[in-house]
Amino acid sequence: MSKLKSTTELKSLQEKLGKTQHRDRPTIVVSSGTCGRSRGSSQVYAAFEAGIKDRGLADKVNLRDSGCHGFCQAEPNVVVYPGEVFYANLKPEDAATILDETVGKGQVVDRLLYADPGSGKKAAKLGDVPFYTKQKRLISGRNILLDPTRIEDYLAIGGYSGLAKALSMEPKAVTEEVVKSGLRGRGGGGFPTGLKWQRLGQGTPKYVICNADEGDPGAYMDRGLLEGNPHSVLEGMVIGAFAVGATEGVMYVRTEYPLAVTNVTRAIEQARELGLLGENILGSGFSFDITIARGAGAFVCGEETALIASIEGRIGEPRQRPPYPSEKGLWGKPTIVNNVETWASVPIVVEHGGEKFASIGTKGSKGTKIFSLVGKVNNTGLVEVPMGTTLREVIFDTGGGIPDGRKFKAVQIGGPSGGCLPADKLDLPVDYESLTAAGAMMGSGGMIVMDETTCMVDIAKYFLNFLQEESCGKCFSCREGTQRMYEVVDRITQGNGRADDLALLEELATMVKDASMCGLGRTAGNPVLSTLANFRGEYEAHVLEKKCPAGVCKALIHYRILVDKCTGCMACAKACPQKVISGEKKQPHRIDQSGCIKCGICKDSCKFDAVVVE
Amino acid sequence: MDVGKIIDKYGSRRRFLIAILQDIQEQERYLPKEALRQVSLRLGMPLVDVYGVATFYSAFSLEPRGRHEVTVCLGTACHVRGSHRILEEFERQIGVEAGHTTKDGEFTLESVNCLGCCAIGPVVVVDKVYHGEMTSNRVKTLISQCRKAQKVEAS
Numbered sequence: 001m002s003k004l005k006s007t008t009e010l011k012s013l014q015e016k017l018g019k020t021q022h023r024d025r026p027t028i029v030v031s032s033g034t035c036g037r038s039r040g041s042s043q044v045y046a047a048f049e050a051g052i053k054d055r056g057l058a059d060k061v062n063l064r065d066s067g068c069h070g071f072c073q074a075e076p077n078v079v080v081y082p083g084e085v086f087y088a089n090l091k092p093e094d095a096a097t098i099l100d101e102t103v104g105k106g107q108v109v110d111r112l113l114y115a116d117p118g119s120g121k122k123a124a125k126l127g128d129v130p131f132y133t134k135q136k137r138l139i140s141g142r143n144i145l146l147d148p149t150r151i152e153d154y155l156a157i158g159g160y161s162g163l164a165k166a167l168s169m170e171p172k173a174v175t176e177e178v179v180k181s182g183l184r185g186r187g188g189g190g191f192p193t194g195l196k197w198q199r200l201g202q203g204t205p206k207y208v209i210c211n212a213d214e215g216d217p218g219a220y221m222d223r224g225l226l227e228g229n230p231h232s233v234l235e236g237m238v239i240g241a242f243a244v245g246a247t248e249g250v251m252y253v254r255t256e257y258p259l260a261v262t263n264v265t266r267a268i269e270q271a272r273e274l275g276l277l278g279e280n281i282l283g284s285g286f287s288f289d290i291t292i293a294r295g296a297g298a299f300v301c302g303e304e305t306a307l308i309a310s311i312e313g314r315i316g317e318p319r320q321r322p323p324y325p326s327e328k329g330l331w332g333k334p335t336i337v338n339n340v341e342t343w344a345s346v347p348i349v350v351e352h353g354g355e356k357f358a359s360i361g362t363k364g365s366k367g368t369k370i371f372s373l374v375g376k377v378n379n380t381g382l383v384e385v386p387m388g389t390t391l392r393e394v395i396f397d398t399g400g401g402i403p404d405g406r407k408f409k410a411v412q413i414g415g416p417s418g419g420c421l422p423a424d425k426l427d428l429p430v431d432y433e434s435l436t437a438a439g440a441m442m443g444s445g446g447m448i449v450m451d452e453t454t455c456m457v458d459i460a461k462y463f464l465n466f467l468q469e470e471s472c473g474k475c476f477s478c479r480e481g482t483q484r485m486y487e488v489v490d491r492i493t494q495g496n497g498r499a500d501d502l503a504l505l506e507e508l509a510t511m512v513k514d515a516s517m518c519g520l521g522r523t524a525g526n527p528v529l530s531t532l533a534n535f536r537g538e539y540e541a542h543v544l545e546k547k548c549p550a551g552v553c554k555a556l557i558h559y560r561i562l563v564d565k566c567t568g569c570m571a572c573a574k575a576c577p578q579k580v581i582s583g584e585k586k587q588p589h590r591i592d593q594s595g596c597i598k599c600g601i602c603k604d605s606c607k608f609d610a611v612v613v614e
Numbered sequence: 615m616d617v618g619k620i621i622d623k624y625g626s627r628r629r630f631l632i633a634i635l636q637d638i639q640e641q642e643r644y645l646p647k648e649a650l651r652q653v654s655l656r657l658g659m660p661l662v663d664v665y666g667v668a669t670f671y672s673a674f675s676l677e678p679r680g681r682h683e684v685t686v687c688l689g690t691a692c693h694v695r696g697s698h699r700i701l702e703e704f705e706r707q708i709g710v711e712a713g714h715t716t717k718d719g720e721f722t723l724e725s726v727n728c729l730g731c732c733a734i735g736p737v738v739v740v741d742k743v744y745h746g747e748m749t750s751n752r753v754k755t756l757i758s759q760c761r762k763a764q765k766v767e768a769s
Binding site for chain 2: 034035037038039072073075214215216217218219220223255256257258293294295296297298299310311312313314315316372373374375376380381382412415446448450454459462463466469470472575577599600601604605
């Protein structure tokens with residue numbers, strides 16, 4: 001395809017591509033992000049491809065390899081149009097059945113439909129799957145409509161129309177539209193995006209950066225967008241650059257996302273080829289290009305000043321703000337840093353108007369937010385809901401509740417900077433203000449659900465270990481403080497906690513918060529403070545009674561085989577790496593506690609629930 | 615080793631230090647001392663600064679890597695589903711702690727703070743292939759598959 005020279009040319013190409021998509025034909029869409037591929041989506045795709053060829057259907061059926069549809073738990077899954085039939089947890093051999101029955105005869109294959117694990121009720125189409133019914137997939141919903149490796153697909157559904165509209169406006173008016181939308185930064189802080197753009201300082205050149213260094217453990221919505229719809233992010237960046245007069249953009253992607261890097265790299269090349277990036281974009285006289293910088297595995301580089309240092313080829317240490325990057329950013333020039341989801345929201349805001357976007361959500365938090373709903377929850381995946389949806393709706397309606405009949409204990413929101421909210425906060429609406437008031441934060445959108453087998457002291461220890469590893473070491477308070485807190489919590493989990501340890505932890509956490517410079521340090525006390533506030537009893541059990549109620553902390557537990565449940569199958573004895581399980585065949589076994597390393601493999605290998613933690 | 619070509623590709627410019635190191639690591643699978651010296655010389659920056667960057671970022675390795683690379687994700691979602699126990703089992707089976715390579719150069723065991731595959735945790739990546747919903751029972755099988763693949767290649 002040749003370069004587009006005007007928005008009119010773009011429009012006619014969009015229309016032409018729209019027609020050549022053959023939407024009237026039966027279409028099979030395979031969800032194939034990193035999660036899908038690890039569960040075999042590539043093999044499922046290949047089986048469809050071969051099946052279509054064998055049946056001579058190449059000109060009669062569309063097959064699409066798309067990014068993630070969000071429902072990772074049901075991978076590999078496909079959606080078949082017409083009818084939006086949703087088939088979950090497929091095997092390659094199911095492809096032939098679907099082609100013959102659904103595509104060939106228009107019949108739904110009942111055994112391949114998704115069944116709700118709670119009610120066992122089958123969902124005939126995508127919209128009926130409980131995971132999807134309460135969602136509003138404004139940003140992530142387009143993944144299903146396109147193959148992320150083809151710019152044609154994005155254009156065919158009207159992609160880059162937001163850019164075309166922006167180019168017809170005054171740059172200032174574009175920013176005003178974003179202000180009107182109430183869009184706030186989706187990366188963590190929640191700073192109003194339009195305001196950030198308005199405050200961009202004087203000087204040239206100006207830069208825009210996409211922060212795709214999604215480092216929060218448990219969060220992966222940015223990966224979902226970069227892999228599944230990279231052009232939406234690029235389009236947002238071009239619009240932003242036009243609005244503020246930037247000429248260069250940098251996409252800073254973490255190296256742990258190889259598929260995202262591949263898809264974004266290809267998308268940039270395609271956009272350049274069509275004149276949607278580069279010199280004189282769509283004949284508007286506006287020029288802007290994007291380069292990719294790969295992260296190298298440092299969590300702190302998600303902080304904007306550290307990220308900028310890393311792009312400049314240096315150690316990713318944050319620096320004091322102000323001056324903010326909007327004044328002195330990349331190479332000392334005015335720079336806007338927004339995250340992936342924020343950029344992906346921009347085209348929608350501009351195309352449909354700020355007011356429409358602002359009509360979704362709550363008073364202070366507009367639009368939708370994508371969460372990665374993971375941990376001890378039935379339906380894991382990427383969930384997009386309007387701001388203000390309650391935690392209960394997300395975890396129990398969309399998420400389908402807690403597996404194995406266990407009880408909900410907490411949900412961890414906001415990554416290492418966030419907090420753990422207990423059951424009595426389940427009716428909290430999810431928006432920036434409510435979460436912060438409850439002692440957590442929106443963060444980038446990780447929602448890790450925990451049940452009664454999760455130890456909250458262990459979770460605090462986990463985050464402290466994470467933070468002390470990832471602290472860049474610049475501020476003494478963060479470097480030493482996270483380490484000291486880790487030592488104290490570690491001591492508690494070892495059963496050596498002292499009566500005054502909890503007070504000491506509170507003091508340390510507050511000190512680190514007050515005396516550190518960047519966001520990492522300033523929030524490093526949160527995991528401790530929020531678990532102490534909401535689960536103090538669990539700490540006290542560790543310190544005073546030397547017990548771990550959740551059965552996690554190794555020094556405080558032991559494994560035992562229940563005599564009445566053990567069938568003597570010997571599976572545990574065979575699996576035990578220490579060979580400390582003894583007993584005759586078909587007779588109850590026992591564990592020699594003196595040699596047990598509490599690895600838990602016996603419990604994992606027992607099919608009769610005869611191994612218990614005490 | 616053609617480190618020179620990599621540096622040329624980036625026009626010997628300091629701003630591309632991280633990208634240069636990434637390319638060297640991709641090619642050599644680690645950052646050899648000699649390569650760091652060459653980078654320092656060609657970019658006209660002190661070796662200590664190159665070393666500083668190479669050791670700050672966890673994706674870089676200053677030691678040769680094993681033939682098989684095993685990475686265990688320790689993200690929060692994986693953690694609550696027992697990833698620490700998976701890592702311990704790998705450590706037992708492979709015989710080295712996370713961050714190290716076996717003496718025979720067969721395996722490098724790493725842990726990572728999040729791979730972003732949280733829904734299918736615990737996740738382990740073996741030679742770039744993702745394995746979700748890992749259990750400690752499956753660890754042995756994965757390792758023996760690697761060893762077998764090695765033997766087939768050798769024969």
